[in-house]
Amino acid sequence: MxxxxxxxxxxxxxxxxxxxxxxxxxxxxxxxxxxxxxxxxYKPGFGEFMSNIQIHHAKLWFAGINQNWDLADFEINEIKESFDDLEKYQTKREETRMISMINIPLDSVNSAIQNKDLKSFKNYFVSLTKTCNACHLANHFEFNRIKIPETPPFSNQVFTKGNSK
Ligand code: HEC
Structure with a gap:
């Protein structure tokens, strides 16, 4: 048994x-x-994220110089989100490891926005733009040169405050 x-x-x-x-x-x-x-x-490529950042970089400038602080606050958050997404979706690219270099310039512009301080906004925006180019240079993409925009990137969006056209 x-x-x-x-x-x-x-x-x-x-x-x-x-x-x-x-x-x-x-x-x-x-x-x-x-x-x-x-x-x-489908995952957006590094360059696609950058083109998106480029748009918000330009919009941020026109929002800021028009002292449209609500829009500036929105635009800087869009830039931050794109850098966060780069870190999430572009883990294989070496450049992703250098993204933290943009944090201090972004925080400085952000504090100028929160303080509604036009003069600091302009100064910090220059530093932010220099940091964009510093990363491009460090990664041999120095031919992608970013500068302070001269004209608003879109004619179908209002960058000034309130209802003015
Ligand atoms: C961490 C490094 C880094 C930082 C910081 C950075 N970039 Fe870039 N950027 C790159 C790399 C790498 C490329 C090339 C992407 C590719 O391979 O397509 C690039 C490309 C670009 C391009 C060209 C995109 C295209 O396809 O035409 C623009 C525009 C751009 N960056 C704008 C910016 C702006 C504006 C900022 C600052 C707010 C910025 N970048 C900050 C690394 C960086």
Missing amino acids: IKFIFISLSILVLYSCSDNSEKVTQLQNEVSELQKKVDDS
Whole structure:
């Protein structure tokens, strides 16, 4: 009887093992399929994030010099979000590790916005722009030179405060 129970148990263990290993293989296949889907999913490239930052950099300037502080506050947050997204989605690019260099200039511009201080805004915006170029230079993209914009980037958006056109 004991022998019978032992044999039955062994068969049961063996059976459940083979059943498990089938399940493991099936799960492994599912994981690989999901991994492939993640790898193939669309992620904006480094340059696409930068083009987005470029737009908000220009909008930020016109919001700031018009002392439209609500809009300036919005624009600087868009820039911060894009840098955060770069850190999240562009982990493989070496340049991503240098992003922290933009934090102090961004914080300085932000404090000028919060203090509604036009003079500091202009000064810190110059430092911010220099930092954009410092990173480009450090990464051999110095031909992408950023400067203080001269004309508003879009004619269909109002940069001045209030309802004025
Ligand atoms: C951490 C480093 C870093 C910082 C900081 C940085 N950039 Fe860049 N930028 C790059 C790299 C790298 C590229 C090249 C991207 C590529 O490979 O397409 C680039 C490219 C660009 C381009 C060209 C995009 C295109 O495809 O035409 C613009 C415009 C740009 N950056 C604007 C800015 C502005 C504005 C700032 C500051 C607010 C800034 N960048 C700060 C690294 C940086």
